[in-house]
Amino acid sequence: xxxxxxxxxxxxxxxxxxxxxxxxxxxxxxxxxxxxxxxxxxxxxxxxxxxxxxxxxxxxxxxxxxxxxxxxxxxxxxxxxxxxxxxxxxxxxxxxxxxxxxxxxxxxxxxxxxxxxxxxxxxxxxxxxxxxxxxxxxxxxxxxxxxxxxxxxxxxxxxxxxxxxxxxxxxxxxxxxxxxxxxxxxxxxxxxxxxxxxxxxxxxxxxxxxxxxxxxxxxxxxxxxxxxxxxxxxxxxxxxxxxxxxxxxxxxxxxxxxxxxxxxxxxxxxxxxxxxxxxxxx
Ligand code: FAD
Ligand code: FES
Ligand code: MG
Numbered sequence: 001x002x003x004x005x006x007x008x009x010x011x012x013x014x015x016x017x018x019x020x021x022x023x024x025x026x027x028x029x030x031x032x033x034x035x036x037x038x039x040x041x042x043x044x045x046x047x048x049x050x051x052x053x054x055x056x057x058x059x060x061x062x063x064x065x066x067x068x069x070x071x072x073x074x075x076x077x078x079x080x081x082x083x084x085x086x087x088x089x090x091x092x093x094x095x096x097x098x099x100x101x102x103x104x105x106x107x108x109x110x111x112x113x114x115x116x117x118x119x120x121x122x123x124x125x126x127x128x129x130x131x132x133x134x135x136x137x138x139x140x141x142x143x144x145x146x147x148x149x150x151x152x153x154x155x156x157x158x159x160x161x162x163x164x165x166x167x168x169x170x171x172x173x174x175x176x177x178x179x180x181x182x183x184x185x186x187x188x189x190x191x192x193x194x195x196x197x198x199x200x201x202x203x204x205x206x207x208x209x210x211x212x213x214x215x216x217x218x219x220x221x222x223x224x225x226x227x228x229x230x231x232x233x234x235x236x237x238x239x240x241x242x243x244x245x246x247x248x249x250x251x252x253x254x255x256x257x258x259x260x261x262x263x264x265x266x267x268x269x270x271x272x273x274x275x276x277x278x279x280x281x282x
Contacts, residue, residue, distance in 0.1 A: 001085035003038075011142055015078050016066050016110055018052070024059030026051075026089050032121035033095030033212070033244055036063065037220040039086040040074055047071050048217045048239075050114035050189075051090060060068065061087075064113035070269040077277075091220045092243050095210075097121045102128040104176065105142075106169055106198055109135055109169040112213065113156025115189045116143040122187075123150050130155065130176065130183075133195070134169035138162040170197045177205045185210065188247060192256055199247030203279060209247035213238045215255060216262070230254055 007020035026036065035050045053062040067076050078084065095118050103122045105114030112133050123129045131147040133156040137280040141163070156164030157172050165172050168193050177183060185208045195211040202209040215238040218226040222240035229238050230251035236242065 002085045003087040005080055005082050005084065005193050005238050008078070008080045011064065011204070012140060014067065014076075016064065016140075016142065018062060018064045018113070019078075020060050020083065021058060021087060023061050023087050026087065027054045027056050027059050028091045030054040030061055031094030032097065032118040033092060034090035035092050035220075035243065036061065036087050036089030037091060037217065038063075038075075038084050040071065040078070041085050044074070044085065045071050047075070048091075048214075048220060050117070050212070052113035052117055053120075054117075056279055061089075062113075064110060066110040069266050073270070073273065074277075075116055084263070088220065092239060093241070095121060095187075095244060097125050097193065099126040102180065102182050103185045104130040104132055104173065104183055106132045106173060106186060106188040106190070107134075108169060108188075108194040109140070109141070111190030111194075111212075112142045112147075115187065116146055118189070119147065119151060119189055127184075128152060132157070132169050132172055132176070134158065134172075134190075136160065161269075167195070169194065170201045172250045172258045173198060174201050177202065177207065183207050186247075187244075188212075192252060192259065195247060196250075196252040199250070199252075203248055210244050211247035211250060212233070213245060213250065213255060214259075216259060229258070 004022040005019050006279040010016040030051045037046045037048050049063045051061050051065045067073050105115050105119040119129050129151045131151040132155045135141045136159045157169045186202050187210045188195045189212045199209050215227040218224045220239045222237050227238040231245045232249040
């Protein structure tokens with residue numbers, strides 16, 4: 001008995017999937033910014049994934065994940081009706097949300113799903129929410145319809161110009177900040193280089209900038225030290241002190257280096273998985 005997958009949607013076939021999971025106790029407490037740690041089976045490693053949405057009445061949480069290696073590839077093989085052995089959460093500090101004015105929520109790639117939950121929280125608190133989303137091309141822009149459902153402004157950037165601005169979200173962000181001095185906060189979730197670039201753009205404007213750190217995590221409760229990062233020169237554990245931090249104070253170089261530290265083992269594990277898994281590639 002585990003946590004049942006009630007719905008599976010392949011948002012980008014073979015690359016990005018959405019699961020709606022039966023988890024009433026987690027749904028009851030989940031807040032924007034929280035994450036869960038899942039374990040597919042008894043031999044599975046622990047995978048942190050952001051809670052992209054919750055439905056308290058239905059007792060469900062939604063996760064959206066990108067297939068990047070062995071565990072996410074294995075997760076993507078599960079289907080509706082299958083069980084996930086462990087889903088532990090909600091973990092991490094919830095996003096600090098208060099009525100404050102205009103909040104620009106920037107999401108890149110799979111990070112758009114996590115950003116969506118936070119944007120919704122800011123909107124529910126009465127803020128003017130500007131969603132700014134970016135991806136390589138139009139069909140990789142997740143949650144666009146959902147964001148259009150409540151955000152008064154949704155701005156889009158694609159690398160190939162298939163929709164919206166041709167280029168990076170940071171270019172659109174800079175332009176938006178130049179035109180509006182009333183922005184109270186910028187929240188960025190996505191690939192680390194994107195969050196770092198967002199923080200660089202907002203710094204000269206002096207706008208509060210919150211980033212969500214996807215550092216390597218194991219236990220998720222502050223005991224193992226795997227998620228150690230430096231913020232304002234001080235050591236923090238992303239799982240319990242974050243995952244959200246002041247983007248102007250994060251040591252992004254250290255974060256990037258630590259994310260790659262097990263690359264050799266991860267590649268080996270993926271290679272072994274591809275060889276052993278008879279259903280892979282079906
Ligand atoms: P691997 O081949 O093992 O690793 C690929 C890369 O993923 C690594 O180089 C490393 O950078 C990262 N990674 C590996 N293991 C971990 C780990 N235990 N913790 C964190 N990063 C790891 N991804 C999503 O697609 N959707 C999400 O909503 C999401 N939310 C996250 C929230 C938090 C708080 C954190 C810390 C990470 C989140 N991630 C999310 C990243 C996700 O956990 C990793 O992509 C996943 O663990 C990779 O596992 P793998 O075995 O498939 O890949
Ligand atoms: Fe172990 Fe944060 S994941 S201390
Ligand atoms: Mg792994």
